[in-house]
Amino acid sequence: MILYGLKTCDTCRKALKQMPECRLVDVRAEGVPLEVLTAAQAQFGDTLVNTRSTTWRGLTEQERLQPALELLQQHPALMKRPLIQTDAGLYLGWDKATQEAVGID
Structure with a gap:
């Protein structure tokens, strides 16, 4: 499993603590492969962009109009976190549904 997120993100840290076998890819340092981003955008649509983030609030109106x-x-810090890639697919966020889907009870 691969967890795309930020090493400083509390939610990503919680997820990693519960999934020690998961590899963290820091999106600021390493980015997200385009094919993963494309698949995530196709699956999650506009929810992939975190419009409540500090990064989003710092963008100009014109920048916000760009394609996701x-x-x-x-x-990359605009992405809602964590984005988890497993053999079974992609999961976004760290709610109960995601935890159950990746095998956390």
């Missing part, structure tokens, strides 16, 4: 994939490539 372009925004996420330029500002």
